[in-house]
Amino acid sequence: MTGITARLKRSKYRRELLNKFLAHAVLWIIAGTIGAPFFWLVTTSLKSFREIFVFPPVWFPETLRWENYVKAWQAAPFGQFYVNSVIVSVVGVGLSLACCVLAAYALACIPTRWNQLVFVVFLSTMMIPQEASILPNYRVISKLRWIDSYLGLIVPSIASGFGIFLMRQSFLQTPIDLLDAAKLDGAGHLLTLRHVVLPLSRPIMITFGLFSFLWKWNAYLWPLIVTNSERMRTLPIGLAMLRVQEGMTEWNVLMAGTVFVLMPVIIVFIFAQRYIIEGVAHTGLKG
């Protein structure tokens, strides 16, 4: 009797082990396939010009040509592109957070007869694709004389219907007792927001801030339209222009430039993985 159950147990254990082994093998293949382009990116960026045009391809360059990164840095004003991208993303995220927090707080914590209506107006903006507004927005920005300026790059994407929606849902979870206590203690709305509501909604603020940063860092269409001069370009535009406009074929140098654009995002991901992956898993923030 005990022999049979023991054997059954052993065979079940074996089957599970086999399943796990298979799952690992398949995941290795998938992760390898998805990771391969990144490997190709890094090796190409370290190859000599001769090595990139060799068949069959060289997987590991003979000597690591770090000078490709220097060449890429000098091929275009990447330093300026970095400054532009950092200003546009960081200032943009700051303004975006401020704008959305105020609106979301009003919707969640200041009851008036207009809350529903204004909320619906904000929600409706999520249905309108920004791509449909590029021409009118370009005209508005040029009327304001903001073409080729940080204002033109930043201002149109400050307000986010999605951000307001996320924050409002989170702010609504603030216990009423806490809000009442703050009111009794004589705290005004700004103080309540700062010391009661925001600390309780930290995770959602961090998640939205991170995604907002990624969207702005990676943005291509709007910066392409609104910038004219090389000195105002953000990183993705500056890099793409090397290939699209100047037709550069030194792939090792181009790949080094690509690393410049991707690096900050990868670093952010390494440090904030938890917030980013959970943000996607629970709210479906688009990547």
Added chain:
Amino acid sequence: MMNWRVKKQSFRNSLIFWMFVLPALILFGVFTFYPMFYNLYYAVFESNVLTGQKYFVGLENYVRVFTDRIYRRVLLNTASFAGAMLFIRLPLSLLIALIMNAKIRGQSIYRAIIFTPSLTSTAAIAILWIWIFDPGFGLLNSLLALIGINGPGWLSSTSWALPAIILMSIWKGVGYDAVIYLAGLQSIPQSLYEAARIDGASPLQIFRYITFPLLSSITFFLTITVVINSFQIFDAVAVMTQGGPLHSTNVYVYYLYQQAFQYFDMGYASAMAVNLLALILGLTIMQLRLSERWVHY
């Protein structure tokens, strides 16, 4: 006396309410709502940006859509792209999520690797993929050569350029969908699976009658976002092919961009923008209707 104070309080509240929502309202007004009216208005004119003249042409710009062969091609390309994302990328991501859901060590590492491409700049990653698709020395054709296949010209071929962009987009987006599916899978109670196993259900039956129905609301959410995002693609096309060769990769937003900023045909571009909004709304409503048949909440 009391009544007066309450009134004063509520007036103060309203004032603060409006002060708080005003920045967002103004920004949306200028950069989201005004553009829609602008598009509707300019769509009935034939305008020349350089001379600043405009003539009223009624619905001509909308009618032009039906005779413009490039527009038809663009719609077809965009729909093919959306179809590929819907019927290749989504099932693939579900499959990956199912495999990842097995309780194995290192799950978070696999998840991170698979997810990374979706965070990267499409424009920058497109540069990498131009090089991967290089007919002579690119990674893809080199690998194909190893198994004896003479790879196509990819981005320079009218029949392979769109599949190439689709391939890159699947690579880039599959991990994002998989992470959402994985979260859904992990929220299915284990007791359901145990009950089904005791009743002797096969793994395929478990998937058919438990997993898939319980994931249907997530699948629904993903189909909607995938379709909407597909109609908005621009970056990959702008960097990799500029719509070519011979419009074989031209997609909706890229054609709209060309009309507005390369041909300066404002009227037509405005009509196209109005149509884009209508298309996206229409497709979303259609999906909502269809969802009643297969989504369980």
